[in-house]
Structure formats: C-alpha cells, structure tokens
Amino acid sequence: MFTKYIFFFLSILALYSALMVLMSRRPIHSVLYLTLTFFAIAGHYVLLNAQFLAVVHVIVYAGAIMVLFLFTVMLLNLNKEEVSPKPVWVKIVVIIAGGTMMIVLIGIFRGYDIALKTDPSLTQIGLVKNLGRVLYKDYLLPFELSSILFLTAMVGAVLLGKKEQI
C-alpha cells in the first residue's frame, strides 16, 4: 500500500520534470530538471530493490553526465533562448506524432502481466554481492571490453577537444 504511493509520487515527479526539460526556455533549467528526473528514477531503482543500480545511476548520471552537460552549457555560454525555434505547425505535428506513438504502445502493453515466480519485494538479486558474482563470473569479457570502450571514448574526446587542426 505504502509502496504504491511512493511509486506514484516518483512517477509523477519524473514525468513532470521530463516535460519541464522540454518546456523550459533556458538550457540550464533543462539540465537541472533532467537531474531531478534522474533522481526520481534512482528512487524507482531503490523501490525495485536494485541497490547497486541505484548507486551507480546516481554516480554516473546525476554526477558525471550532469557535470558534463552543465560544463558544456557554461563553457559555450548557451544560456539563452533558442534563436529560431521550429514553426508552430511543426510542433503540433510532432506532439500529435509522439502522442500517437504513446497511445499505440500503451494499447499494446495494456493487460500484459507476467506470472511471478517470486515476490518482487523480497528479491535479492539487486544487491552488490549477488550482482558482482554474476558480473565477474559470467560477464567478465564484456566487462573488460567496456574498459577498452572507455579508453577509446576518452582518447576521442581529447582528440576532438584539441584546439589545433586535427
């Protein structure tokens, strides 16, 4: 009963701040609303008993990615309104298209349910102990490959950010 109220509160908070990301005029307000969305989603992870994912989500998204976005907004001095927003008819068409997509997807998913094997509120798979065992036993190679991906991304970002001609 209590979990349901928390779920609805977090969902409404996430949807409201996601809408405000699109509707606020200045990019810096959008970034701050996006941070609020990320914290609401971290709350959802806690509700799902996925503690490892909740902590990683806060560190990666609310920490690293938000700092990158804010840094770019400040560095490029972008904190002003869009110079040439799209015409009104394009916005109306886009909103109709997005709403249609949502209605179709909800129509597909309506009435879907799964046969639960266990009570989801008692599951233990999201804890660091169990997840780490799976990660280092079954998914060791992808884990190591992701470090190479990070190295590549770092080299690429440094190369792109250099002042001289590449």
Added chain:
Amino acid sequence: MEFIPIGYYLFFCTALFCIGVTGVLIKRNALMILMSVELMINSINLLLAAFSTYLNDPAGQIFVFFIMVVAAAEVAIGLAIIVVIYRTTHSIDIDILNKLKW
C-alpha cells in the same frame, strides 16, 4: 504483501520514452536533443531493471549496467562533437548542418 503490477512500469516507461522521442523531434538545439536521448535511455534502463526484478533474473541488471557504460561514453563523445561544432560555426543549431542531408 501487495506489490506494484508490471503494467505500471510499462506505462510509466512508455510515457517517459515518448517524451524523449518528442524532444528529439521538436528541438533544434543539439544539446537538448542529447538530453532527450538520455531520457529515452533512462526509460529503457528502468524497464529492463523492472523486468529483471520481477522475473528474478540478474542478467537484466547486468545489461542495465553495460547500457550505462555505453551511455556515459556516448555523452562524452557527443558533447565533444557539440563543442567542435560550436567552435567552427558559432552555433549549435542542427538545421545549419545540412550538407549531408540530400
């Protein structure tokens, strides 16, 4: 003990995903488009984690972890490209980048 039906997570993630799609289509600012992509990635992550918990299968949560890794690399490269675009054209309006369009 009463728990939340999986359908609620499906509806919530669908709504969040569609807000992200609308943002990609409606905005001209490249930074805002990148933020909308982040919203979409987050909705998919949450849905994967929800199904992983409900089916009691840890593979879903491992996949969420890897998606986060790829998303972090993607944001770093994307923002570096936006900085380079701004340096050459003094704007991040995507409608002026139309040389490859036709």
